[in-house]
Amino acid sequence: MSLEYPSSWRFEPSKDVIVPDSAIDEFFNIIVKIGAKGDRRWCLEHFKCFFASAAGEKSYESSSESWAETDLRGYMLILATNPPLFLExxxxxxxxxxxxxTQYHVPGVQIINNICISNNIKYKIDPPNLIDLSEGKASVSGVPRPIKNLIFAADGPKPDLVLSDALDNTIEIVENAEYCLVYDLPIPQTGLLWTHLVEWWAKKHNLPFPEKSTEHNLFFRLEESLSPNSPPEILLFETYFKHFHRKLGECLPALVPQVYLHYDPKPLKQLKERKPLPRQRMNFIILFSNSERVVIEVDGKHHYADGDKASPQKYSEMVAEDRKLRLQGYEVYRFGGYELREPNGQELIASFFEQLFKKHGVM
Structure with a gap:
C-alpha cells in the first residue's frame, strides 16, 4: 500500500526540508543490510527501480553490482530535495x-521515522499516511531526555557508584563493576538493537563479530542476571529470542534485563529514617529510540503480598511508581507471574511482543 499524502507535495515540497547526505547514507546502509540476506545485486536493482520511478525516470539494469550502487545513490540524490517522494x-x-x-528482512516504520528525527526531516510515516510534522499535526512522544547511563544485567553484589563529574552526570563504578554491564555508547535514534548490543559485547571482550558464538555468549551472560527463583522471567526472555530472533534478524530490538532506573547508595540495613528508593531495577527494557522506552515487569507474589497475605500498601506503591514512569514518557507493561506459568505462557508472550512491535513499527 502506497503512502497517502496531498498530491501537491509531489510537485511543491517544503523548501525548508531536504534529505541530507547523512540520511541518504543511513537509508543506503539499510538497503545493503537487506541485500545481505539474499541476492545483493538484485536488492540494489529493486530499490533503484522504485527510486527511479519516483524521480520520473526509467530504470535500466546496471552493468555491474558497483554500478548498481552508484546508480541507486544517484536516484536517491535526485529525490533528496523532495522528502515525500524519497520516503515513499x-x-x-x-x-x-x-x-x-519474505526472505528479506525490512525495517519497520519506526526505524524510518527515527532516521527522519535524527536528520531533521520533518515528516513521519503513520501508515497509510505520510504526515508533515512542520504543520503541527503530530509530535514525537516518549521521554524527552537522552539516555546517559545504561547499567544492566547485574549478577552479583550491587555496584558501588560515584559521580565522577556531577555537572555532567558522569558516573563511575568503583566497586563490584565485574558483576554488572554498562553500555557506554550513545543510543542510536533507530533504537538499541540486538545487533548493536552484540557488536558492543564483541569489541569489549575481543570476540568475533558477527558470529553466532558471540551472540550465544552474550545471551547466556544476560540470562545469568535473571533470578533462578523466577521461572516466568526466564521464560519471557527465552521466548522473546526463540520467536523473534530469526523473524526480525538485524531489526530485532534488544531486550535488556535488570536495568537500573533508580540507585540508592545505601544498603537496606543502613537505612534508618527513610525508605529505600523504590524500583531500583526494572526487569526488562526495550529502547525503540532514545525517547521511546518500554518497561516490562514480571510480577511475583512479593510485588503485592507479604508472604501469603495480600499487601494493599505494596500494591499501591507499585502502581504509584508506574504512574510516575508513564508521566515521564515511559510505557509500562506488567505480566503476572502466574499467567506465564500457564500452559499457553509462550503463546501469550509471543502475542504481546507482536502487538508491541506493530505499535512501534517494527513489524
Missing part, C-alpha cells in the same frame, strides 16, 4: 519485499 520510494520498496519476498 523507500517505504514502497520495503513493502513490496515484505509482501512478495
Amino acid at each position: 520510494a523507500f517505504y514502497d520498496a520495503c513493502e513490496y519485499l515484505q509482501n512478495n519476498h
